[in-house]
Amino acid sequence: MPANKYALIRYRVIDRCVGNKYRPYPDIERIQEKCEEALGKTVSRSTIEKDMNAMKNDGALGYEAPIAYSKEYRGYYYTEPDYSIQDVPLSDEEIDAIKIAANTLSTFRDSGPFKQYSSAIDKILDRVEISSSAPEIELEELIQFETVPTMKGNEHLSTLFGAAREHKTVEFDYGSYRKSGSKKRKVDPYLLKEYRNRWYLIGWSHDKQKVIIYGLDRMEKLSLTKLDFVSDPDFDSDVYFKYSIGITANDGQSPQDVEVRVDNLLAKYLQSQPVHHSQELTETKEGFLLKLKVIDTYELREKLLGYGNQVEVLKPASLRAEIKDQLQKTFKKYAK
Known part of the structure; x- marks a missing residue:
């Protein structure tokens, strides 16, 4: 300390x-x-x-x-009876709420652009630790937060954050999980997005001449260029990810109407934590019917496969066939 x-x-x-x-x-x-x-x-x-x-x-x-x-x-x-260095008096309930929020924020204190705010985060944590008049009980004794591992690529966050803010083009070597080696990329950084503890850059690719998503964990030799850029006025991050589950975005695909039969137990979980903002969940004679309007992505299929025998994909036929094929391949591995 x-x-x-x-x-x-x-x-x-x-x-x-x-x-x-x-x-x-x-x-x-x-x-x-x-x-x-x-x-x-x-x-x-x-x-x-x-x-x-x-x-x-x-x-x-x-x-x-x-x-x-x-x-x-x-x-x-x-000498001034009502004076206090605590300008905004807080109730114990408000202090508890701030403690939870501050501890959540503290998980990012050592990541890239958040490092410069670590002192501010510490001040918030210090303030709430001693502001309560209630008997002190360590927060960690009652609430456990998910431990976020330090992922490869987080060291690029600060540079990319600054480049996006200052509208500076960046260069980096980008590797592929499918192929060995890497290629030089020149990108106008538009947006940083976190998904499942991994960070991604969404930006205009000078090579592809379109918006591309890059995983920070696959970047090497990141550097700022002297080139300024103007963001594509047609790019809207909310629209770009509107029909997405996960990090894969709308790249010319049209969203599909997905229908999935789910069992009663899973339906309860989905009611409390929807998988997408388009979710509709209705009860039928055969159980519950889950409806989504999304594009077909790896993350969608991964989620459906993760539900196992609690779900049956009904529509579209192409998605049903893909899930069936993956399950058959999995069965063969366990049938040996």
């Missing part, structure tokens, strides 16, 4: 102690004790005194805290 983070926590603790109307005029020993409880380490008297001086006089902090010492009560108080 860096020094500035310790100081931020101490400032908040001092503010709570000095502004506590139910136990006013805390002496320096009480403030010191509370700071040590919050940090889990020893804090010197001189550090507390320097902190209070900084809260009063440090223009960079901007607190201008009206802290004064009462000789009569032998403790500290605010």
Whole structure:
């Protein structure tokens, strides 16, 4: 935990102690004790005194805290009774909500463009850790977040983010999972999109003369060029992915009406977490009927195959035949 983070926590603790109307005029020993409880380490008297001086006089902090010492009560108080460095009072419920959001955000703190905001994320986490008046229970004891592994290619995020913002063309070597080797690509970066913990670049390919999706994990030797670009006014990311499940987008394909029979258990899951915004789920005599309006993509087939015997693809015939073929191939592997 860096020094500035310790100081931020101490400032908040001092503010709570000095502004506590139910136990006013805390002496320096009480403030010191509370700071040590919050940090889990020893804090010197001189550090507390320097902190209070900084809260009063440090223009960079901007607190201008009206802290004064009462000789009569032998403790500290605010000359402005309603003052607090916490400009926006929060309820315990609001603090809990911010804790959850901040911890979710913290999973990206070390990824590319988010690194520059890691200090801000730390400040949010520090603030909510000591703002609650409720008994402290570690968030990790009650809520467990998915651990996001560091994926190859995340190191390109910052460069691509900056290039997209500044409208600068980029160059990189791009490899294929199907073929060995790589090819040089020149791309105008339009959009960064995350899917299943992997990052993708959507941009205008100078070689293909159309919008292409690139996986960051397959990029090497990424560099900025001196070329400026103007985005295609016809490109709309919302429209581009409107009929997609996953990262594969509409590349001239027309969306299809997909119908799938699902069992009762899966239907309940789909009701709580739809697979696509076009989803319609209706109950029939044979069970539940799932309707989607999507393009036929690898991710769609992967999802349907993942449901196993809980689903039966009815329409279109081409998708039904593809799923059937894949299941037959899988059966042959297990039939040996």
